[in-house]
Amino acid sequence: MPVTIKDVARESGVNISTVSRALNDEYGVHPETRELVLAVAKRLKYRPNRVARGLVTGKSNTLGLVVSDIRNPFFAEVARGAEDAARAGGCDLVLCNSDLDARKQMEYIHSLLEKRVDGILMNSVSVLNRAQQQDLAKCPVPIVLLNRAASRKTFSTVCADNEAGGALAADYLFNLGHRAIAHITGPRHHGNLTARAHGFLRALSSLNCPEPLVLYGQNSFQGGYELTRDLLFEPARIAAGITAIFAANDIMAFGAARAIHESGRRIPCDISLIGFDNLELSSVIHPPLTTIHQPKYEIGKAAVEILMRLADKKGGRKPEHRVLGVELIERQSCQAPAAL
């Protein structure tokens, strides 16, 4: 039904390969012929069938993006960066939500491969078992891991400098005068969060600050809420004198804020609170949250750029690793401790 290259060829009295060249090549076709072909194509509203082209070229100009859940504002931002970069490079992005489920994730990967995507962006590989990871390693297209440190040699990675971010938070709180600090974070072994904690603790210790209280829990609003509630309500807690809290991410910080409010304390007068991520909402809550900015958009963008470079040359596809800088965004959730 739609008009094909053949129609254009017939209508302009040339061979279809000439049409193809006129439409794609920069040269190798007489200017006049090209003009003619282009004119006819336009008149006929010809739209090349990209799947046919893909079949012969072996490239689909499509990238796959596998995130746990696009509703997570972090990934939404990454996705936007990725999509913009993909579009700039002439690629489409297909969206997959894995829910961090290994089976689902593998299904998506295979589905993407069947569609012959040119590359895949993925936010986590850690839920996969050994066999699955090896399966992935011999994937025919390049894969870049979002938000993962450069551990696995087989995949490219893009992530923020989590350790530096942790250190930034430490310096800031310390310089404000805080000495009794708590850090609330997710599970004990979680690549990014662990790196943040590490940077935080190291910076504090090099500042000769008393060791902070570190609480592990769920990496979620609820987790941040519960951890903080425990911190503030348990009378036996050493935490009695805590003047500042560093939450491993903004979501947890939101939970912490709720718990702080409920305890009748105020931010920042009674307790300073600092987060990590700089989600858009962190400027929306009251008081606006001071936090460590992660370049989410740039992470997506960089990942796609790596992917497209890798997809281009069939040869040297050496994995590439990129660590992006973070920065402190000072808003209104921190101040010097009351005691000072």
Place this chain on the structure above:
Amino acid sequence: MPVTIKDVARESGVNISTVSRALNDEYGVHPETRELVLAVAKRLKYRPNRVARGLVTGKSNTLGLVVSDIRNPFFAEVARGAEDAARAGGCDLVLCNSDLDARKQMEYIHSLLEKRVDGILMNSVSVLNRAQQQDLAKCPVPIVLLNRAASRKTFSTVCADNEAGGALAADYLFNLGHRAIAHITGPRHHGNLTARAHGFLRALSSLNCPEPLVLYGQNSFQGGYELTRDLLFEPARIAAGITAIFAANDIMAFGAARAIHESGRRIPCDISLIGFDNLELSSVIHPPLTTIHQPKYEIGKAAVEILMRLADKKGGRKPEHRVLGVELIERQSCQAPAAL
């Protein structure tokens, strides 16, 4: 490089068309042959090339999703619903961010058509000029408009019952005892917001409530903030006695909350605030926002279902219109006015 249907055929000693049938058809092939083929396919780790298949069948099993910005949590939720439904139906979803820019939007549409998507979900068509809309109308694949009332006969639509939502807000505030109410909303002519305002005003008037103050501004955090600030600070404002505000959406409500805080007033003691959308963040802010829930996930899901049904039968592709219900989510940002 990857293993093709030909390899499977050779390896199992049958013709490629038999392989094709064994893999796709439910019948018409001898059970033993089928077993054999399936076994060989598995052993060889055969993955059908879906673009090749698409070329001959004319279907890509791909849907396009064009939203203004996936970072808008509303669309992220819609996208998730759409993706889940698409996946359930064996389709992929390609993500496009139009920024509500007409040119970009048309480029995406054409790009999607070149990829031969089976259908398109789109969140707005109102930025397009007449010619562009007509162009769209004769699009070879079905299009469903998200979040649009069933005005245009040419496209299918899915949206929430905005008017009913506005009425819900009105009843709630009125029953709480509020009589001096303000409604802050976006531009004067904005399909959804207008419908909300309409439902709100109508319900109030049928309740014999004094007419509320309606303020038009930007449909954004900033807009909500500025409108509310004007409302609270302008001494000349009739608004002196306002006890409740209905914001046309949660984002504006967040802005309003900020302005209210800054004016030294408290929610809900001094002013009640109700939003619309029920974004996830609305339960995160302090105090948790009472709002009208819109079934965002379901909107995406319904849209994809319509699309897939329409894409299936080449024949009767009558546009379909669906209006989904809304509901009041009572949290802590509203109470009876102090005067009572």
Place this chain on the structure above:
DNA sequence: CTGAAAGCGCTAACAG
């Protein structure tokens, strides 16, 4: 039930 053959729409040598 299975094989042979045609062809989806396009690109890519290879001649001319």
Place this chain on the structure above:
DNA sequence: CTGTTAGCGCTTTCAG
């Protein structure tokens, strides 16, 4: 510079 000829990997008649 342009036409001819092969396919890309698969589905789909059409015979057998």
